[in-house]
Amino acid sequence: MKIAIVSGKDEGPTKLNAFDNALTDAGIGDVNLIKVSSMLSENTKITELPTLKPGSMVNCVLSEITSDNPGDEINAVLAVAIGKELGCVVETTGINKNEDDLIDEAKFMVTYMMEKRNVEIEELIVEKATTKVKEIASVVASVVYLEE
Template structure:
């Protein structure tokens, strides 16, 4: 199984429409999102692909994802979302999802990187696994709000499935 990591930002007249614009920006709009917790199955690979416009499927199909997203509406505020992941070779692994707001892209990036790293450190400890920083990966989406509400998101897309109709 290949799990694809995508990200997007969007803006709209409302925070909800900004969320939809961010889904479109990441290439995963028009699907029903089914949120998963954070476990990467044994044998799976994780690949950063940017967007998923090439994904097959019909409008309304189910899309299994781990997602981090942040919405906001205050001009000048910076928002960000990020997913980190860590794998134990063929034994699987896990994702962590974080989101935050701040005064600058640098502040938001540093906060997300801290949250992701220390969540992963804890999850390794809970599993009695050693933490090796070189195995830590992350993908961030950060934007500064202009004149309209905005959304930043990152998704780990597992698979899509049609409805049996």
């Protein structure tokens, strides 16, 4: 299995436009995203996001949050744990929360999931997107499942 890990942030005139702009900033704005749960197959490899065919159906784990409250700091965080047998992904978000606390929360959750499955973590990656809201903003972090 191959995956790409991406993130983006942007403002827009509406919540939907801000979200769409953040997806575009992450490189996944021109595809149809299918949200899936958090499991990765054995020997998952991380790669750069290739150019995706516009309109294609793409599986992903998506962490996203949008705010229209100027001054808010918004965070989307993913933690990805990869082992030989399988891997897990967790997502969390926060508004005006300590970024380090959110990262620690994500790491704790993904470590717990792997321990519960008796799988040793070989690689642990954290991806985050953070911004301070000017008018209406959105942040996204995503694991994108790529075709082999």
